[in-house]
Amino acid sequence: MKFLLLKTLLLRRAKDEGFTLPVVIAIGLVMILLSTVNMIQSGEETLLTLSKKGSSNALASAEFGIARYRELLNNNRVLAVYNLDQWTNANVSGQICDDISGTGGWADDSSSTWRNVSLNETTFSVDFNDDGDQTDTNVVIGEYKIVDYIYDNDNNVADDDNGEFNLFADANTDDDDPLEPNYQTITNENDIDDDGQSDAKGLLTLKGRSTDGSEAQIQVEIPLGVNTDDLESLDPGLWIRQSSLTNFGNITLNSGNVVLYKASSGSNRCDNVNISGITAIRDPRNLPPIVNLAGLTVRTLEGDISTEQTTPTPTDQVNYFNDGEIILGTGYDDDSSATQASNTVDEVERYYYTTGAANLVIDNGESMLADGTSKVILYVGGDLDINTVNGPTNLIRLGNSSNIATSRYLEIHVNGNVTIDGDGDLEITGLLHVPNGTVTISESARVNVTGSIWANNWDNTSSGTVTVDTDDYKFYSITPDRTPKPLTYRPTNWETQEVQ
Numbered sequence: 428m429k430f431l432l433l434k435t436l437l438l439r440r441a442k443d444e445g446f447t448l449p450v451v452i453a454i455g456l457v458m459i460l461l462s463t464v465n466m467i468q469s470g471e472e473t474l475l476t477l478s479k480k481g482s483s484n485a486l487a488s489a490e491f492g493i494a495r496y497r498e499l500l501n502n503n504r505v506l507a508v509y510n511l512d513q514w515t516n517a518n519v520s521g522q523i524c525d526d527i528s529g530t531g532g533w534a535d536d537s538s539s540t541w542r543n544v545s546l547n548e549t550t551f552s553v554d555f556n557d558d559g560d561q562t563d564t565n566v567v568i569g570e571y572k573i574v575d576y577i578y579d580n581d582n583n584v585a586d587d588d589n590g591e592f593n594l595f596a597d598a599n600t601d602d603d604d605p606l607e608p609n610y611q612t613i614t615n616e617n618d619i620d621d622d623g624q625s626d627a628k629g630l631l632t633l634k635g636r637s638t639d640g641s642e643a644q645i646q647v648e649i650p651l652g653v654n655t656d657d658l659e660s661l662d663p664g665l666w667i668r669q670s671s672l673t674n675f676g677n678i679t680l681n682s683g684n685v686v687l688y689k690a691s692s693g694s695n696r697c698d699n700v701n702i703s704g705i706t707a708i709r710d711p712r713n714l715p716p717i718v719n720l721a722g723l724t725v726r727t728l729e730g731d732i733s734t735e736q737t738t739p740t741p742t743d744q745v746n747y748f749n750d751g752e753i754i755l756g757t758g759y760d761d762d763s764s765a766t767q768a769s770n771t772v773d774e775v776e777r778y779y780y781t782t783g784a785a786n787l788v789i790d791n792g793e794s795m796l797a798d799g800t801s802k803v804i805l806y807v808g809g810d811l812d813i814n815t816v817n818g819p820t821n822l823i824r825l826g827n828s829s830n831i832a833t834s835r836y837l838e839i840h841v842n843g844n845v846t847i848d849g850d851g852d853l854e855i856t857g858l859l860h861v862p863n864g865t866v867t868i869s870e871s872a873r874v875n876v877t878g879s880i881w882a883n884n885w886d887n888t889s890s891g892t893v894t895v896d897t898d899d900y901k902f903y904s905i906t907p908d909r910t911p912k913p914l915t916y917r918p919t920n921w922e923t924q925e926v927q
Contacts (some may be wrong), residue, residue, distance in 0.1 A: 489635030676887025691792025799829025826856030834878030
């Protein structure tokens with residue numbers, strides 16, 4: 428019996444020993460497995476952290492690009508109303524105030540070009556490059572590039588709205604109720620929402636990329652409105668399109684500004700400059716286009732005032748040619764068919780005249796005047812030659828018969844060049860618009876301007892004198908066609924389109 432009990436105990440011990448070993452081995456395997464899982468999980472978390480950091484840097488780079496491009500649109504606002512593929516077009520080329528690339532301007536700033544995003548650790552108190560300190564400067568966290576910019580003024584991005592930005596139709600108004608004091612008449616109601624706000628906007632898409640290759644793409648809407656103070660702040664008494672003047676000459680500017688297109692060189696090509704003691708404003712916009720006569724009732728004038736006086740049309744208006752003066756407007760043509768519709772700002776009749784493709788010659792003692800009650804728009808298809816001779820009786824006047832010193836009554840648009848020669852006096856009360864040619868003042872002519880002269884180029888000899896006084900009238904027939912500086916408001920509708 429004792430032997431059986433001992434045998435039983437020994438067998439149990441043996442069985443216990445056989446059970447304990449597998450348990451120990453199993454526990455060891457579990458510990459190894461848990462360690463492996465922890466290592467894998469730690470590695471995945473590290474990878475996830477790195478991935479999140481890469482994605483975050485990519486998004487930050489894209490957001491940095493959005494801010495940078497909004498700044499550039501503010502400095503080159505005419506670009507805001509053109510699609511990206513038009514930014515290097517002749518209509519908007521050279522818009523390089525605060526140039527993004529340093530050289531080459533917007534033409535080099537294509538969707539294939541990446542721009543670095545560099546940050547200073549000391550500014551943000553962040554260790555961007557993970558080197559254990561926050562003292563490094565210009566740490567590159569990523570880069571950005573523009574993907575697309577689409578200008579849209581009618582909530583239809585599929586159509587072409589390039590350059591369609593009207594001073595009146597796209598104005599942001601406080602109220603579209605005619606009974607309200609802030610009401611502004613709108614010429615194109617399709618461009619205005621019920622709240623009186625413009626539909627014009629830019630869709631800006633930027634892509635960001637971090638140093639590890641992660642990418643993020645963001646699209647924002649940039650609401651656009653008309654800078655209604657633009658006409659007043661620009662106030663061009665003399666507006667020259669060329670990058671540099673041929674010869675500025677002797678000019679006295681009693682009011683208004685000399686406005687020049689961008690400079691031909693320099694790091695910031697839209698800085699104001701001093702010319703002969705006058706501060707000239709740099710503005711990166713083309714002149715308004717030549718007046719468009721299509722669809723209008725237009726009277727044809729002879730190319731020489733002296734000839735025009737002997738063969739007036741209609742013949743019963745001969746009384747309106749007196750002492751070398753041609754008087755245009757209701758007095759010249761009382762045919763109601765010649766009355767043109769007014770614009771939305773100035774409710775007044777307009778009368779249009781043209782020389783066709785011919786030049787117009789005005790000699791000493793001759794004048795061309797509006798009647799002082801209606802607006803006269805004259806298109807000279809060729810050159811305008813004004814020949815002055817000294818003496819008070821030989822004064823040449825281009826203005827209005829009412830002797831009111833306002834430019835509202837007369838606009839002369841010249842497709843070619845303007846030459847003012849001789850040693851006499853010329854008085855211009857109105858707008859002289861020469862967008863394709865040069866205004867040349869030769870010899871010692873004395874020119875007094877109430878209004879504005881806008882020209883592609885300007886050449887004034889040292890002996891010619893020009894005095895300019897702008898007035899408070901800005902709404903010429905071509906004003907709605909002048910590309911205004913739009914206002915860019917805070918981006919809205921941020922959309923992350925893709926993250927890799």
